[in-house]
Amino acid sequence: MRFPIKDFVLKQTNIYENIIECLGQGVISIDACMSITAYNNEAERISGLSRSLTIGKLLEDVFPNDSWFTEILEKTLKQGMIFIEHENIICQRMAGGMGGAVPVGLTTSTVLDHNGIIIGAVALLRDLSSIKPIKEESVRKDRLAFLGTFAAGVAHEVKNPLGGIRGAAQLLSRKVKEKGLSEYTDIIIREVDRLNKILEEILDFANPRRLNTQPINIHEALDTVILLGNRMAEEKTVNIIKGYDPSLPLVLGDKEHLVQVFLNLIKNSVEAITKNGEIIVNTRILTDFHLVEEGYKGGKMVSVEVKDNGSGISNHDMEKLFTPFFTTKAKGSGLGLALSFRIIKEHGGFFKIDSDKGKGTTVSVFLPIA
Numbered sequence: 001m002r003f004p005i006k007d008f009v010l011k012q013t014n015i016y017e018n019i020i021e022c023l024g025q026g027v028i029s030i031d032a033c034m035s036i037t038a039y040n041n042e043a044e045r046i047s048g049l050s051r052s053l054t055i056g057k058l059l060e061d062v063f064p065n066d067s068w069f070t071e072i073l074e075k076t077l078k079q080g081m082i083f084i085e086h087e088n089i090i091c092q093r094m095a096g097g098m099g100g101a102v103p104v105g106l107t108t109s110t111v112l113d114h115n116g117i118i119i120g121a122v123a124l125l126r127d128l129s130s131i132k133p134i135k136e137e138s139v140r141k142d143r144l145a146f147l148g149t150f151a152a153g154v155a156h157e158v159k160n161p162l163g164g165i166r167g168a169a170q171l172l173s174r175k176v177k178e179k180g181l182s183e184y185t186d187i188i189i190r191e192v193d194r195l196n197k198i199l200e201e202i203l204d205f206a207n208p209r210r211l212n213t214q215p216i217n218i219h220e221a222l223d224t225v226i227l228l229g230n231r232m233a234e235e236k237t238v239n240i241i242k243g244y245d246p247s248l249p250l251v252l253g254d255k256e257h258l259v260q261v262f263l264n265l266i267k268n269s270v271e272a273i274t275k276n277g278e279i280i281v282n283t284r285i286l287t288d289f290h291l292v293e294e295g296y297k298g299g300k301m302v303s304v305e306v307k308d309n310g311s312g313i314s315n316h317d318m319e320k321l322f323t324p325f326f327t328t329k330a331k332g333s334g335l336g337l338a339l340s341f342r343i344i345k346e347h348g349g350f351f352k353i354d355s356d357k358g359k360g361t362t363v364s365v366f367l368p369i370a
């Protein structure tokens, strides 16, 4: 079909208008005097202002609270400076006053006449409200991953010289034994061992070992841990009592990892008791009927409960317990519970902690039955 030239130009203009209206980005154009000449649907939505209130008005009068926006467009218009995805906030207007703050990405370009003279400018506004939180979350995750790798790198580098220091301290210890100075070298060796343990934990945390799962007897694992716990508690006269459910089935898990978790719990309980305390280790088999805990996804589970009458935990500290490096102890690394949490999660289980400041703490670990 053929159109007369006049109709053709009209049709073309309509096409451009339609395209601009349908764009997913806000389009605002201004003339050489900074008056608004075009304002599409998306620009109306982002700013909360209808076209009838903006066309023909000065940009600074339409956006009195967004001076950055006027300044950028002025630079584009007067100096030909182009901005690409400049991120900022537009104050959205709502009926009756101010609405929300919309994060936007602004890209500008100049409008030229046939001779290449700037006669206006165009702003493209991209609404970042839904993209921003995703971006921030991924930046946070990247940073955490980087910190993990960084910490592991440092831990690895520090471990080697520590080995050297320990070896030298051992040699020195033999030489100074006769002079009665070995207590100092003993301190060096003890503290190096403590540092080494912390570094091992950091390396473990950053590079978890693969689970080596097999059917395991939880009571056997607990017996090993209680034996060690008794040794830790020797000086404090702490009684560790077993309350095992004899019908407890085998659990599919990594014995070494689970022993590590239970040891962390017993160690925490022993450390929370100043003198003459009691730690009760209970095991139970639970069904849907018993379990209404957060994290429970159905099916049978076993619970291992470590209950002490130690110092207890304040409400304020409760929410930080699983945060790596959170500790209230002078010589704690704050990795025990963080590491345990990860191991239990890898087993498809979860934790529950109840505590009464000054009265005691009960830590329960729930593990699915294979």
Ligand SMILES: Nc1ncnc2c1ncn2[C@@H]1O[C@H](COP(=O)(O)OP(=O)(O)OP(=O)(O)O)[C@@H](O)[C@H]1O
Residues within 6 Å of the ligand: 264, 268, 269, 272, 308, 310, 311, 312, 313, 317, 321, 326, 327, 328, 329, 331, 332, 333, 334, 335, 336, 337, 338, 361
């Ligand atoms: N049974 C408990 N009674 C009282 N406080 C506890 C108990 N278990 C944990 N906590 C508190 O939680 C904190 C974190 O425990 P976590 O085991 O992660 O680290 P830590 O014991 O301080 O150091 P690490 O275990 O690495 O030697 C402890 O410092 C302590 O304040």
Ligand SMILES: [Mg+2]
Residues within 6 Å of the ligand: 264, 267, 268, 332, 336, 337
């Ligand atoms: Mg601990």
